[in-house]
Amino acid sequence: MTNNFEGALNELAQKVYEANKAKGFHDKGRPFAETCMLVVSELSEAVEADRNGEYANLEAFDKNEGIVPFAEAFKTNIKDTVEDELADAVIRLLDEAGRRGMDIEKHIFLKLQYNKTRPRLHGKTY
Numbered sequence: 001m002t003n004n005f006e007g008a009l010n011e012l013a014q015k016v017y018e019a020n021k022a023k024g025f026h027d028k029g030r031p032f033a034e035t036c037m038l039v040v041s042e043l044s045e046a047v048e049a050d051r052n053g054e055y056a057n058l059e060a061f062d063k064n065e066g067i068v069p070f071a072e073a074f075k076t077n078i079k080d081t082v083e084d085e086l087a088d089a090v091i092r093l094l095d096e097a098g099r100r101g102m103d104i105e106k107h108i109f110l111k112l113q114y115n116k117t118r119p120r121l122h123g124k125t126y
Contacts, residue, residue: 009094009105016091017098026099039092046085056083 020026049055061077078084097104115122 007105009108010097010103013094013098013102013104015098016094020095025095032096035092035096039089042085042089042092045080046082046089049080049082049085054081056081 017026057077061073064073064077067073094104096102
């Protein structure tokens, strides 16, 4: 069985980690539990954005590309939306994987392979 990602996710994890390190987010270190709870907080923000019907407007963002400054277009069309908050959660997870030098791609691939061996809903009702 082969992995179709071909290193892309591990490469992204390393890039996320290096970018966050350069911005000072790893100067003092952070306990693993705190990182996990920060992921939970990002997911909570995604739930709140969904409740409020706040979704990214990529069409408007793309139309503004090169016309208005990137940060302004981002804040107007993407910031604090469901997609933005989910991206934050994934970024935090990839950052932790990159910090620890984990082969997160292989672990995801292995988990997907394992899940194929499990029964439908594997004992859960939903």
